[in-house]
Each structure stands twice: as structure tokens, then as C-alpha cells.
Amino acid sequence: MNYFSSDFKLGILGGGQLGKMLLYNTRKFDIYTCVLDNSNEAPSRLACNKFVKGDLMDFDTVYNFGKQVDVLTIEIENVNVQALEKLEKEGVKVYPSAKTLRGIQNKATQKLFYLDHNLPTAPFSRFAYLSEIEDAIDNGGLSLPFVWKAAQFGYDGNGVKIVRQLSDLNDLPKGECIAEQLIPFKNELAVIVARSSRGETKTYPVVEMEFHPEANQVEYVICPARISPEVAKKAQEVALKTSEAYNHIGLLAVELFQTEDDQILINEVAPRPHNSGHQTIEASYTSQFEQHIRAILGLPLGNTQNKVGGIMVNLVGAENHTGPVKYENIETIMAMEGVTPHIYGKKETRPFRKMGHVTIVNENLDTARQIAEEVKNSIKVISQ
Amino acid sequence: MNYFSSDFKLGILGGGQLGKMLLYNTRKFDIYTCVLDNSNEAPSRLACNKFVKGDLMDFDTVYNFGKQVDVLTIEIENVNVQALEKLEKEGVKVYPSAKTLRGIQNKATQKLFYLDHNLPTAPFSRFAYLSEIEDAIDNGGLSLPFVWKAAQFGYDGNGVKIVRQLSDLNDLPKGECIAEQLIPFKNELAVIVARSSRGETKTYPVVEMEFHPEANQVEYVICPARISPEVAKKAQEVALKTSEAYNHIGLLAVELFQTEDDQILINEVAPRPHNSGHQTIEASYTSQFEQHIRAILGLPLGNTQNKVGGIMVNLVGAENHTGPVKYENIETIMAMEGVTPHIYGKKETRPFRKMGHVTIVNENLDTARQIAEEVKNSIKVISQ
Structure with a gap:
């Protein structure tokens, strides 16, 4: 099929931030896109060719939307899977497949799947x-x-x-x-696997979640993870095996634990672009969003290596602030080396609401880590 | 002014490909954008908040559009400058200024300006x-x-x-x-200078246009240029001096000749993102488009250095092909290392029409150059 023509239509279920970042790349390739979302205020509304407001959990809505497109993907898991099953039967290419999505939507089913496929999990x-x-x-x-x-x-x-x-x-x-x-672990890691409809696979470098020493909240996503090559290899192998077990097409983000004795255990998976891959926009040869599109359209996969070290900091609403949002000191962080803010455009902040993210890139990962800390200490997402 | 709020509006005159690439970055920063273009089919129509169809050369159209925004910029030079002058008097921030634009629109005036300011030119x-x-x-x-x-x-x-x-x-x-x-030259070079409304300036690395040995057409834009550090320094200095002479705010792309005896002469300038800077999307820490936005909003300028070597190949319509476009072997080039096609989405091709561009990045510029040649030899923009 010729994707680079006006005959082809890509459908995306969900119009949130992930969808928005996905759409930048469909524009680059001039791919015609249709988006379905529950809200008329969905961030993806700008940048798609056709926007449909409708309930993602409603069978008829999802089915009727899917009938209009050639390839259908998601940016959120909570969609009507029965509709996807019917669409698949009627020839629409649905990635992730209805079966995979059903297996992932329910965490109990997800865990049973790991057991059935000899995939390591707690x-x-x-x-x-x-x-x-x-x-x-x-x-x-x-x-x-x-x-x-x-x-x-x-x-x-x-x-x-x-x-x-x-x-x-x-x-x-x-x-x-x-x-x-409850298994004590040294590190929380993640690996994004890309697997194309032609069976080509590539894994991104392992990333590491660095937690705040007291608050037990992820502060930094660090790429590549500061772990031994052996552990990195093991993590990538587990992630790749998971993607293959699901026979998954598109991106699969695999969240992992590195235990005290260097076992790798699967925590959970997401069959789409993921928060742990946002730094790929600035740090990698191929962003996770471009890669997802390449994978589901059966195009050759891009290079998953880093150009430079990358760190991602989530921008969340400050405690004790609820109301119209204000980004304090955003100009301070934009003056720092290799810093790119991504503002999601939500009008209202509230404590811990995810309002955006900031990427810090540098040839030297330790330097990036230092700058990331300065970013974290400078910017505040508060109410006006 | 708080740009990251819904009160602020950025206007863009022209809705072509440059505008489209500019808009990716306004979305990243969640900046409200209005676009004016002559055509309802303008590529920027998707991804701006508000699109207005109207004649860019008409005084009233440009004036009325400009009155709705806080900062006004261009992605094409051919706009009504009288309207910009009136808007400036009434407090709209116009970058490039009406005066600069008037001085650049006319090539004779442009050349006289160089003479008046002791800027080297033929x-x-x-x-x-x-x-x-x-x-x-x-x-x-x-x-x-x-x-x-x-x-x-x-x-x-x-x-x-x-x-x-x-x-x-x-x-x-x-x-x-x-x-x-007619002055014989060794190289055609270009330097993009960013100058912010706060007076901060940064220059991008010098790029080199490599010509086809027979056709005398630019085949590759190579960043950084394969020239001596002394020549590079001289080229950047001339470009910076030119930007300052215009008291220009935003990006100024300065096209230069390197003569046989290593003089640097100004060919012409463009007060906006430019074809010679497309490789910055993939190769630089800060793309020219993000940098233009940073500059005109008075935000801190980003790092202009390369992460990796970058080469840009224009995708132009093949000879003897006119009609609905088809991109032959696009999957072949997407399988090559570090290759990103940008398809502009024009429905019809004709000989030499600019239909897109391809960026090739690699740590090693010579490798990138080899891959660029493979790209050039593989992809064909033909009619269906």
C-alpha cells in the first residue's frame, strides 16, 4: 500500500499528548490521519486531518470510526476491544491487535500471560x-x-x-x-521494543528511572541506564521476548525491575509510545513516535541508538496549587544547555497532574544529569 | 509577557512548508498560532490554532490579521510591508521588521545596504x-x-x-x-544567525552547498562545511555582522560565496528559517524552527551546535514527470542508516518542483555523505 498518498488513512484511538507527538511525525510523512477522542479539547485535534468526538469505550463509535481507516492504532489502552475484533475480521489492520490489547488491559491476564510464556515476573x-x-x-x-x-x-x-x-x-x-x-529491587528499568508488521525488530537502549530518595517518585528517566552491559543485554532480551510472545506490532514499552541479585522481572507493559521514551525525540536517531509509525505501516525501522545522552523530567503540578497554570522559571531552564520543554497545554494545574516534560541532552550523560537536577530545582508548575 | 498562556497569540504570514515546520515547535511550547495564507490548501492549515485565507500582498488583509496577534512573523518575504509598518506603529511586534523586510525584498536595495554597511559583496x-x-x-x-x-x-x-x-x-x-x-568561487556557503529580541545572538555552523558537477544544481547541503576553521570563522563573522547591520530579530540566513582566494562575499539573505537549515531538525541541538520562535519571543536561544553531522538532499520532481506524485523507493531510503524523509504533501509533481527533503545524519560526516549519495540515487519523485 502507498502510505504516502491521499488514499491511505491512519486512525488513532485517543487524542491525548502521546497522540499529539505521534501526529508531528505523520505530518512529516504527509500521512492522512483521523483521531477519535472523548473530548473536543483533545490536544491531537490540531494536527490531525479529521477529528471525531466520541466515546472510546463505545462499540458502535469505535467500530464506525475504524471502518473509515486502513490502519488503526491507539495511544491509550482503554478502548472498546470488541469493536477492534470486528474491525480486524473485516480487514482493518489493528495494531496493537485486539487480542494483545485484551491481554494487556487486564493486569491479572497480563501476569498470567507472562507465566504461560516463561517470561520472568514477580x-x-x-x-x-x-x-x-x-x-x-x-x-x-x-x-x-x-x-x-x-x-x-x-x-x-x-x-x-x-x-x-x-x-x-x-x-x-x-x-x-x-x-x-514485594521484591526488593535495585533499579526500575524500561525497554521499548519496536516490531514491524514485516517482522523486523529493534530495541531501544535500556532506560533507568531514578527515584527521589525520600518521596519514592520517579524524578528522572535516564537513557542509557547506568547499568552493566550484561544487565542491559538481559533486559533487552526479556523485552524482545515479551514483544515476540505477544506477536505484537508497533511499540511495546516493557517496564522492568532489576532485583538485588540482578534478575530482570517484568513489571508491566504498554503497547504504544510511552513516557519512558519521550527523551528519544531529542536523544535518539529515531524518536519513539516515528518508530511506532514505521512499525505499524511496515516501513523499515529506524536506528534506535542515541545521538547523545538523554534525560527526561516530568513536569507535574506543584503541591498546594490548583487553578489556571503558570510555568515559573521556564526561561531559566531554556537558557540551560540542551534543555527542551514540552508543554502539554492543559489549562488547569493540580497537585501532581502531569503538565508536560523536559528533555535534557548532552554528549556526557553525567553533565546531562547535573543539568536535569538544575531543571528540577528551577521550574515550578503553579497556579496563577 | 507570558507566552505559555492562552492570552498570547503568534501570527505567521504564509502557510507553506516552512510555516508547517515552525508550527511543530509552537505546538511543543503550546503557543497559540494564527496563520494567513493565500490558499485554503496551505500545509500549515493543519497544526495552527486559527487559519485565515487571504491575500498576503493586500494591505487590509495583512493589517486586519496582524491586529489580532501579539507577535507577527513571516515564512515568506512577499507580504504587504505597508501593513507591517502600520502594525508596528500600533504596537504589534513584527519580526522581521517592516524596514528590514523592505530592504531585503528588493535585491538592488539589499546590495546597496551591503555597500552602505561595509559588508562584503560582489x-x-x-x-x-x-x-x-x-x-x-x-x-x-x-x-x-x-x-x-x-x-x-x-x-x-x-x-x-x-x-x-x-x-x-x-x-x-x-x-x-x-x-x-561574475566572480569565480570555490564554495557556496550559508550561515544562519539567530538574534533575539533581547539582543542575544548565536550562529549555526557554516553549511556548504555541494553542486552536481555537470548540472550546476545544488545536490547536498552539508553541515558542517568541509572548509578550514579560518574560513568558517570569517563566514560566521560576516553573517553575524549582517544580522547586526539589519538590527534583525529572528533568523537571518546568509548565503555566501567563498572566492578562489578565500574571500567571503554575501550573495543574498533571507530573514526567516531557510532551506539551508533543514538539517538542523535532526542534526542540531536546537532546530532552526525552534530557534526562530525562541528569538522572536525573546526566549533564551538554544545551542546551535550539531549533535551529529547532517546532510540535506532536496526532493525535487523528476524530469518528464507531471501529474499526481509518487515517491519511488522511499522505503529503500528509510532502511538506510540515519535517513529521515520529509514529504511536503504536494499532490502534483512537475519537473524540478520542490516536493520535500531528506536528512541524513551520522557521527561521521563522510559516511553521511556516502549515504546521501545512495539516497539521491535511489529515490525518485515521479508521476503515478
């Missing part, structure tokens, strides 16, 4: 209701502490909690969940 | 009508060969001709023109 138990966890503890089938994860609709730290005592269960959603063994 | 004579050239030759005031240049509205090689014999004058436009001494 031991866990699955529960249909939260109340069953209490029963399991009572009868000795589960012991504290453990990590509770909602099976569905968790995002950005929502839907995950370390349970150290019974009372920690009090405020949790009552539905399907898993209890995962 | 000797020339100015003529109100083409017929005066013949008179000058007749009375010995001008001798063949020389370079004829139309004073106004030349573009892409149009409006420039080497006159070796009287009959070469036959088909030329009859209006205002200059006759420039």
Missing part, C-alpha cells in the same frame, strides 16, 4: 474481589507485605499500593485485583 | 529597466559576462541568470534588476 495471586484477599490472609494463603494492583483501569501510580497491614486495604477499589510479592 | 550595477543594461553594454559601462538578477520576486533560482552574450537577455523580465560581476 510471583502473584489473582483475586476476583478485594474481599478474597482478606480471606487469603486469614487462611494463610497470602502474607503481608505485598503489592496490590487493580486488574483494570489503573494509571500513573493509581491502582497500585503496597499493603503492609490489613488497614491499608480499607480504601481500595473492591473489584478484581492481584497481590504481587 | 560589485554590481543597478538598472531600473532591463533595456538600460543593453545601453550600458553599448556605451562600455558594463561588460559580459555578468550575473543578471531580478530586483523583486525571484525565488528558487528563478530571477537569476548568467548573461554571457546579448541574446541571453532576450527572455528576461523587463523590470528593475542588477548586473553583478
Whole structure:
């Protein structure tokens, strides 16, 4: 098929920030794009050829949207999978496939998939209701502490909690969940794998999440991770194996733990461009967004290596600030070497809301890390 | 002024490819943009917040458009300058200024400006009508060969001709023109200077145009130029001095000749992002488009150095092909290391029409140059 012609149409389910960054690259290749999103204010609305407002979880809406396009992809997992199944049967190319998406949407199913495919992950138990966890503890089938994860609709730290005592269960959603063994780890890593509809695969360098020593929040995504080549290789192999097990087409972001004894365990996966790959825009030969497009269109994959070291800092709303947003000291950080802010354009800030990200690139990763800290200490996302 | 808020509006005169690439960066910074263009099919229409169709040469159209924005810039020189003058008087920030634009729009005025400011350029004579050239030759005031240049509205090689014999004058436009001494040169170079509304200046590395040995057409833009550090320094100094002489704000692309005896002469300038800077998207720490926005908004300028070596190849329509465009072997070039095609989305090709460009980046510039040649030999822009 000739993608570089007006006959071809690419559909994207979801019109958020990831979709927006994806669209920069469709413009570069002059690919005709249609976007479906729940909100008329979706950031992707600018830069797509055709925007449709509609419910991403509604069968008819997704089906009717998908019928208009040749290739359909997502930038958010919570979409109607039944509609995708029907579209696939009727010849629309859907990447990720309905089957993969269904297997990933539910974290219990995701974990069972790893077990079935001999992919390393922390031991866990699955529960249909939260109340069953209490029963399991009572009868000795589960012991504290453990990590509770909602099976569905968790995002950005929502839907995950370390349970150290019974009372920690009090405020949790009552539905399907898993209890995962709490495994001490040295590093939280991630690897993005690109796999094209022609079967070509490439992995990006391993990235490392550096946590704030007290707040236990990811402060920096560092690429490449400061780990041994052996551990990096193992992490890339696990990620590649995961992508192949899913027979996945497009990007698969694989979040990993490096345990104290250098085992690599899969935490979770996302079948799309991912927060852990934002630094690829400035640091890599091929950004994750361009790569996703190359992969789902069956174009040759681009070079995944870094041109320079890259660090990503999330821009989140400051505590105690709710209201119309103001970016304090943004000019200060723009004066620093190799610093690019990405402002998502949300009008209102609130504590910890993700409002943008900043990339810092430098030939020397240690220098980039120092500048990243200056960035973090300078910019504030506050209310006006 | 807070640019990162919905109160601020940036206006762009012209909605072509340069505007489109400029808009990617306004989106990254979430800057509200308005675009005026003659055509409803303008590539910038997607990705701006507000699109206005209207004649860029019409006083009222440009004035009314400009009144709606805080900062006004251009992506094409041929706009109504009287309207810009009135807008400036009424407080709109116009970059480039009406005065600079007026001085640049007319090539005779441009050349006189260089003389007045001791900026090096090839000797020339100015003529109100083409017929005066013949008179000058007749009375010995001008001798063949020389370079004829139309004073106004030349573009892409149009409006420039080497006159070796009287009959070469036959088909030329009859209006205002200059006759420039034909000076043999070793290299055609270009330097982009960024100068911000706060007076900060930065120059990009010197680029080199490599010509086809027979066709006398620019084949490759190579960054950095393969010239001595002394010549590079001299070229950057001339470019910087030119930008300062114009008191210019924004990007100024300065096209230069390196003569046989290593003099640097100004050929012409463009007060905006420029074809000679397209490789900055992939090769530089800061793309020329982001830099133009930083400059006109008075934000700190970004690093102009290369991350890696960059080469740009123009994608022009093949000879003997007119009609709906097809990009032959685009997948072949996308499989090559560090190659990014930029397709402009024009529906129809014709011989030598500029249909896009391809960037090739590599740590090693010689390798990039080899790959660029493979690109050039592979891709064909033909009709379907």
C-alpha cells in the first residue's frame, strides 16, 4: 500500500499528548490521519486531518470510526476491544491487535500471560474481589507485605499500593485485583521494543528511572541506564521476548525491575509510545513516535541508538496549587544547555497532574544529569 | 509577557512548508498560532490554532490579521510591508521588521545596504529597466559576462541568470534588476544567525552547498562545511555582522560565496528559517524552527551546535514527470542508516518542483555523505 498518498488513512484511538507527538511525525510523512477522542479539547485535534468526538469505550463509535481507516492504532489502552475484533475480521489492520490489547488491559491476564510464556515476573495471586484477599490472609494463603494492583483501569501510580497491614486495604477499589510479592529491587528499568508488521525488530537502549530518595517518585528517566552491559543485554532480551510472545506490532514499552541479585522481572507493559521514551525525540536517531509509525505501516525501522545522552523530567503540578497554570522559571531552564520543554497545554494545574516534560541532552550523560537536577530545582508548575 | 498562556497569540504570514515546520515547535511550547495564507490548501492549515485565507500582498488583509496577534512573523518575504509598518506603529511586534523586510525584498536595495554597511559583496550595477543594461553594454559601462538578477520576486533560482552574450537577455523580465560581476568561487556557503529580541545572538555552523558537477544544481547541503576553521570563522563573522547591520530579530540566513582566494562575499539573505537549515531538525541541538520562535519571543536561544553531522538532499520532481506524485523507493531510503524523509504533501509533481527533503545524519560526516549519495540515487519523485 502507498502510505504516502491521499488514499491511505491512519486512525488513532485517543487524542491525548502521546497522540499529539505521534501526529508531528505523520505530518512529516504527509500521512492522512483521523483521531477519535472523548473530548473536543483533545490536544491531537490540531494536527490531525479529521477529528471525531466520541466515546472510546463505545462499540458502535469505535467500530464506525475504524471502518473509515486502513490502519488503526491507539495511544491509550482503554478502548472498546470488541469493536477492534470486528474491525480486524473485516480487514482493518489493528495494531496493537485486539487480542494483545485484551491481554494487556487486564493486569491479572497480563501476569498470567507472562507465566504461560516463561517470561520472568514477580510471583502473584489473582483475586476476583478485594474481599478474597482478606480471606487469603486469614487462611494463610497470602502474607503481608505485598503489592496490590487493580486488574483494570489503573494509571500513573493509581491502582497500585503496597499493603503492609490489613488497614491499608480499607480504601481500595473492591473489584478484581492481584497481590504481587514485594521484591526488593535495585533499579526500575524500561525497554521499548519496536516490531514491524514485516517482522523486523529493534530495541531501544535500556532506560533507568531514578527515584527521589525520600518521596519514592520517579524524578528522572535516564537513557542509557547506568547499568552493566550484561544487565542491559538481559533486559533487552526479556523485552524482545515479551514483544515476540505477544506477536505484537508497533511499540511495546516493557517496564522492568532489576532485583538485588540482578534478575530482570517484568513489571508491566504498554503497547504504544510511552513516557519512558519521550527523551528519544531529542536523544535518539529515531524518536519513539516515528518508530511506532514505521512499525505499524511496515516501513523499515529506524536506528534506535542515541545521538547523545538523554534525560527526561516530568513536569507535574506543584503541591498546594490548583487553578489556571503558570510555568515559573521556564526561561531559566531554556537558557540551560540542551534543555527542551514540552508543554502539554492543559489549562488547569493540580497537585501532581502531569503538565508536560523536559528533555535534557548532552554528549556526557553525567553533565546531562547535573543539568536535569538544575531543571528540577528551577521550574515550578503553579497556579496563577 | 507570558507566552505559555492562552492570552498570547503568534501570527505567521504564509502557510507553506516552512510555516508547517515552525508550527511543530509552537505546538511543543503550546503557543497559540494564527496563520494567513493565500490558499485554503496551505500545509500549515493543519497544526495552527486559527487559519485565515487571504491575500498576503493586500494591505487590509495583512493589517486586519496582524491586529489580532501579539507577535507577527513571516515564512515568506512577499507580504504587504505597508501593513507591517502600520502594525508596528500600533504596537504589534513584527519580526522581521517592516524596514528590514523592505530592504531585503528588493535585491538592488539589499546590495546597496551591503555597500552602505561595509559588508562584503560582489560589485554590481543597478538598472531600473532591463533595456538600460543593453545601453550600458553599448556605451562600455558594463561588460559580459555578468550575473543578471531580478530586483523583486525571484525565488528558487528563478530571477537569476548568467548573461554571457546579448541574446541571453532576450527572455528576461523587463523590470528593475542588477548586473553583478561574475566572480569565480570555490564554495557556496550559508550561515544562519539567530538574534533575539533581547539582543542575544548565536550562529549555526557554516553549511556548504555541494553542486552536481555537470548540472550546476545544488545536490547536498552539508553541515558542517568541509572548509578550514579560518574560513568558517570569517563566514560566521560576516553573517553575524549582517544580522547586526539589519538590527534583525529572528533568523537571518546568509548565503555566501567563498572566492578562489578565500574571500567571503554575501550573495543574498533571507530573514526567516531557510532551506539551508533543514538539517538542523535532526542534526542540531536546537532546530532552526525552534530557534526562530525562541528569538522572536525573546526566549533564551538554544545551542546551535550539531549533535551529529547532517546532510540535506532536496526532493525535487523528476524530469518528464507531471501529474499526481509518487515517491519511488522511499522505503529503500528509510532502511538506510540515519535517513529521515520529509514529504511536503504536494499532490502534483512537475519537473524540478520542490516536493520535500531528506536528512541524513551520522557521527561521521563522510559516511553521511556516502549515504546521501545512495539516497539521491535511489529515490525518485515521479508521476503515478
